[in-house]
Amino acid sequence: MPSTGPDTDFIIFVGISKPKFAALFLFVMLISLFLTFHILLYDSAVYSIQAVSVISANKALPSEVPRLKHQGKDFPYHFHFPKTSRKLPQCLIIGVRKCGTRALLEMLNLHPHIQKAAGEVHFFDRDENYLKGLEWYRRKMPHSFRGQITIEKSPSYFVTPEVAERVRAMNSSIKLLLIVREPVTRAISDYTQLRSHAATAILPSNSNSATQASPATTKTFEELSILANGTVNTSYRPLALSIYHQYTLRWLEIFKREQLLIVNGDQLIEDPLTQIRRIEDFLGIERRISQHNFYFNKTKGFYCLRTDMGDNKCLRETKGRRHPTVDPKVISKLRKFFVEHNQRFYELIGEDLGWPEE
Numbered sequence: 103m104p105s106t107g108p109d110t111d112f113i114i115f116v117g118i119s120k121p122k123f124a125a126l127f128l129f130v131m132l133i134s135l136f137l138t139f140h141i142l143l144y145d146s147a148v149y150s151i152q153a154v155s156v157i158s159a160n161k162a163l164p165s166e167v168p169r170l171k172h173q174g175k176d177f178p179y180h181f182h183f184p185k186t187s188r189k190l191p192q193c194l195i196i197g198v199r200k201c202g203t204r205a206l207l208e209m210l211n212l213h214p215h216i217q218k219a220a221g222e223v224h225f226f227d228r229d230e231n232y233l234k235g236l237e238w239y240r241r242k243m244p245h246s247f248r249g250q251i252t253i254e255k256s257p258s259y260f261v262t263p264e265v266a267e268r269v270r271a272m273n274s275s276i277k278l279l280l281i282v283r284e285p286v287t288r289a290i291s292d293y294t295q296l297r298s299h300a301a302t303a304i305l306p307s308n309s310n311s312a313t314q315a316s317p318a319t320t321k322t323f324e325e326l327s328i329l330a331n332g333t334v335n336t337s338y339r340p341l342a343l344s345i346y347h348q349y350t351l352r353w354l355e356i357f358k359r360e361q362l363l364i365v366n367g368d369q370l371i372e373d374p375l376t377q378i379r380r381i382e383d384f385l386g387i388e389r390r391i392s393q394h395n396f397y398f399n400k401t402k403g404f405y406c407l408r409t410d411m412g413d414n415k416c417l418r419e420t421k422g423r424r425h426p427t428v429d430p431k432v433i434s435k436l437r438k439f440f441v442e443h444n445q446r447f448y449e450l451i452g453e454d455l456g457w458p459e460e
Contacts, residue, residue: 218255219254404417444457
């Protein structure tokens with residue numbers, strides 16, 4: 103057995119000599135550094151690939167990919183990508199239903215400074231979602247680069263009483279987009295969608311229900327909008343939702359007028375770029391969407407989108423449904439009914455949209 107006295111020139115440590123222990127320690131350290139370096143390299147590569155894909159889709163900002171410098175020389179093909187994060191929306195499309203909220207969101211998503219939430223989140227108008235808290239809502243938002251604006255849209259926000267207060271509690275300086283159409287046209291579009299949904303709904307399997315058609319699929323728009331005594335049926339929801347001023351007032355009692363932009367949905371159909379440029383200015387972002395991004399689809403009868411990469415995109419088949427032919431006398435009667443309501447709306451927003459009065 104080797105000596106362990108003070109004059110010994112070597113030690114025993116767990117059965118391994120000092121040189122072997124040093125070699126083992128160095129080997130473990132090298133392996134650790136090797137693995138750490140490759141994990142970091144892999145993570146960086148994955149992130150860079152994701153960032154490049156964003157740039158390819160024209161969604162990254164030029165300011166987010168600065169040139170690197172080394173000894174005074176530019177390296178233009180080496181970029182540093184700041185990490186993305188999920189942010190609460192800085193802008194909401196609050197309504198109105200059947201006025202083109204989906205089309206508007208898809209158009210705005212062409213802009214490299216904008217990221218949109220997928221689908222309608224219904225955070226502020228549904229108690230079961232609102233009670234989950236802002237962190238739940240934030241996780242529903244897309245990843246975005248620093249400087250990009252996150253936008254979410256849920257048309258029912260506009261008409262739900264408690265939503266405006268809840269939105270202010272989240273962000274009192276948020277910007278709001280309200281897209282409207284001529285009230286009677288909007289009501290007919292609403293009726294068309296409701297009828298379509300009712301016709302395709304799955305009925306109960308019992309024989310009595312299965313053989314009965316829903317009233318919404320059998321009654322015409324005229325029957326639903328005009329009562330037997332000849333007066334306008336103001337309790338019919340498609341008509342009630344077109345009385346914009348009674349809902350707008352609630353929002354303007356809580357938010358400053360300059361935080362709310364009225365988007366003309368009828369003009370968005372005929373000349374989308376004009377309305378998009380107004381929104382770009384309202385959001386304080388440069389004008390990046392151009393006429394190149396729109397093309398008229400003769401089959402569908404409305405404008406579709408073209409990305410800067412040349413990809414074409416149209417709204418799904420459920421959008422742009424053909425409206426039923428409505429009795430001109432009923433349309434005239436309804437437009438006369440809306441004259442006073444439209445005027446009150448114009449006064450609230452400080453703008454005359456020039457909707458027909460008969």
